[in-house]
Amino acid sequence: MTTLPGQLNPTPRLLLGPGPSDAHPRVLSAMATPLLGHLDPQFLQLMTETQQMLRQVYQTTNPLTFPVSATGMAGMETCLVNLVEPGERVLVCAKGYFGGRMIDVAGRAGAEVGVLEVPWGQVFDLDQIRDRIRAFRPRVVGIVHAETSTGAWQPLAELGRICHEHDALLIIDTVTSLGCVEVAIDAWEVDAVYSCSQKGLSCPPGLSPISFSPRAVEKLTSRKSKVQSWYLDLTMVQSYWGSERAYHHTAPITMIYALREGLRLVLEEGLTARWQRHLHNHRALKAGLTALGLHYIAPEGHQLPQLNAVRIPDGVDDLTIRKRLLTEFGIEIGGGLGEFKGKAWRIGLMGHNSRPSCVLQVLAALEHCLNQPGVGVAAAEAVYAQAA
């Protein structure tokens, strides 16, 4: 390279895809703060505060609650490699792309993996899962709460109890749910949960908040084999995030600054108010999308407010429209993954981006590209007007 790349100067975007969602301006400001050392008493205090807030957002008292120093998929791997010993049975309930990944990750952890599937876009009936647990007798059950590939919202409140009645631990994926809809780790009897920073928490990608129940910690500490990943080995990492604060790896300081600010924003608003806001803006968006003839993939009653996955109408070209949204309007929405490639759009209203101005912007841009001027925005405005 003879000349160096120029100053960072990205075109402003509105990120309304499946994530990353826009970071809140206060989060971005926090990230420009000079560093503390990872063992500085002031940084240790920021870690404690981050953990306390994270417990509130997860609705748990689990001591082992902290952000893994990598993105969401590392959270999935952390849960599986720590809770599974080679040869143990793991049941993965897969209803989309990310459930499929859990099968792969569990297999690499040495598990004997059993798979329960429903067609993409559907959710599980808990009786189905109970029956399969009885037949397969897994030590661990894994399931995705908010399936990012289909927009389907899996009810989970009773699943922990069912797992515990059958001596299995429950791992749930809340990558696309935390900070958007209710996640209640203790009430739901969840043993291990992971999420990400770049969706409902309105931070950049880079961290995976996790929480392990006392039952999960007991399994962890009674392992016979070493955790195969050094970096994700919670028997060691918990010494840094626990009371000892013993050095393991250098924490990603700036990302922790970001997460702390993102959690402050969640709790300033209040969990219930935040979930209500996500529902409210979803209703407006849904009215607009429906008016434009865009139909949800997930069944009524199981549609995620924060991730609106709709079928692309016949005769409409996926890439053409998404490219126009990006270049003419600066709006990013998501295409389909896996079997929905080219067939679905995924519109995210996550965290900070779940607000009327985002709903109206994306509908205005979509109706313009679909040659249906006014149709989507009017329908959304009617929902907002009714609520006012």
Added chain:
Amino acid sequence: MTTLPGQLNPTPRLLLGPGPSDAHPRVLSAMATPLLGHLDPQFLQLMTETQQMLRQVYQTTNPLTFPVSATGMAGMETCLVNLVEPGERVLVCAKGYFGGRMIDVAGRAGAEVGVLEVPWGQVFDLDQIRDRIRAFRPRVVGIVHAETSTGAWQPLAELGRICHEHDALLIIDTVTSLGCVEVAIDAWEVDAVYSCSQKGLSCPPGLSPISFSPRAVEKLTSRKSKVQSWYLDLTMVQSYWGSERAYHHTAPITMIYALREGLRLVLEEGLTARWQRHLHNHRALKAGLTALGLHYIAPEGHQLPQLNAVRIPDGVDDLTIRKRLLTEFGIEIGGGLGEFKGKAWRIGLMGHNSRPSCVLQVLAALEHCLNQPGVGVAAAEAVYAQAA
């Protein structure tokens, strides 16, 4: 928690420990930039630019050169889990704390690990390593270039050739060397290298830049077993960082912004000028430390300019002095690790922080705490005066 933690407001620090070192102000500014999506064409271009600059800094043409989405230790794990198949022999040359970690990580990857050791603080003679390679016949050899725990600088220029003569791949750890002293991946015939973002590159912690030689890629693509880590599996990750740009995991956008800016700073300065600057400020610091009666752990000729590890004099209490440096002067230096705990100080002059004002500040603070007013600063100033 009834009240929320307040606004982020850390006391300004000067980070002169073993890392993190201070992020450059331009890097911090870059991190406040709003996000692009991880598949946005503009972000893909930023990735390409980051890779091109990283290749220059590593002095390599290796196509497979990119930052792993996690901190430096994940880079070590990435190299080992991708290049080792269960049962293969790995020789680790350990001369300090981080060499010791490599033994652990290689073992978890299923390797039959052989260990060659010298006392902490020493470096290896390459003949020693050659003899051990002949006897043990490893498939992979691992060694640390700049041992962060002892400040010892391992000569490596001929080791790649020796490994290749014996059909072994060479992995080197440049966590504490990249951006501070010469690292020449192609000329040294290195097969896999990892580093970090928070030292010589003057970014926050959070990324681990790696590079794999064609020989390493050949080993990777001819593996018989799946890589045990999904998150670090380069057979998949390389599709995102390669020409396909296929989705694997969501890249840590903001950290990539930071790294791109950090690499721009390195190349604006020029590699040779940067290494000279590190040497120059090291000489001044060393004169000051020596005048204060602080002696280097590593032997003459093998002392890292960017990490000055010295023995704490008898009768001086480690924690007392370091606490005073932090609270009275806002300066962080490092204590000893492992067998040097309480017995060594580690003073980093890395990247942006290798400059006269840092040298003089830390010497002034140290001589104050050690009751030797003027002694250290005067010696350093004499070095600077001589050079002027």
